[in-house]
Amino acid sequence: MNIGIDLDGTVADNLELLVETLNQHCGKRLVGDEIRQYDLCKTYCISEEEFIELMETKEEEIIVQSPVVPMAREYIEKLAGQGWQIHIITARHPRYHEITRKWLERNDIPFCGLHLLNSHNKLQTCQNLGVKMMVEDNIHNAYQLKAGGIPTILYEAPHNRYWSWQGTRCKTWKEIYQTIETKLDK
Template identity: 35%
Template sequence: MNICIDIDGTITDPYYWIESANKYFNKNITADEVTQYELHKIIGITRDEYTDFYNKIKFELHSEETIRKDALEVIQKLAELNNIYFVTAREKCLEIVTHKYLNKYEIPYDGVYVLGSAHKVGTAKNLNCDIFIEDSYENAIELSKSNFKVLLVDTNYNRLPLNQNITRVLNWNEIYNTIEKMLLQEKAM
């Protein structure tokens, strides 16, 4: 199978940015308050203010993100029999940082696509993606409407109604079990 995986919030802690934002903006935001994807609205600032903050720390921030529990082990198991492609909306200037991050954790992959855009359908089509693992609700909806099977990693900011092509998963072990079930179902057909 060809498995496409988002990075930020999917293999990494989805709330990795809170500590830096709290220090920078003198706030006290908690993970429970992150109920939407537009971070500037949560912090109570303009989009431009958030963009300025992000541009100042993005290289450091994406180098030091913590990896989600069990993500490495599950991806290693999946990579034994499947193709693993990381497809991220990160800006193109973060391509080297992205490769360094994945290599630092010895995360196996067959390709890394740093798109500079949240629109991932074209890349998923080019990769003949069978399953896309994502944390962004909007991306999951867009991918699912193009008939991709999506595993949506549960976060406080993506708890909205799902369609038939999206399965909510709570952690990486559940991702593994869900993919195993999908493979068994395909073999039975």
């Protein structure tokens, strides 16, 4: 059976690196816990074009330097060891496929599929893969996935903490693991 897992903010703990990069670029002093929305352009009052241009010069560095979210590796390993097929489904641009694969391997994150979509629309990919559960931190993605019939665990982050969610919300990978164990039968 297949489980989908988002990458940035769910497995790769990149928020502080993103905030640091944007702080330097915009002359601000925010910390990750102050980010109240997923759209960093609104938080930093910059255009999408300016954000894209900045990421073209900094994103690879952020990808390579991101640490693993606490306990993500251990619980993903447990799921894989129980026979779950782990599909990493991310909005990253496909040009980052190789460094993303290397990051996952270097950090011992098991996966059987790596899907870089260059889009936040993950519904079709999840449906095509037969994903039984998705772990996601972007509230807008979670709404879309749930509406499309994909059970979704919302991994809590500063940018989704104040949004209403009529589904399962988890603060830790232990909670995610327990939810999957409780709700899904292979």
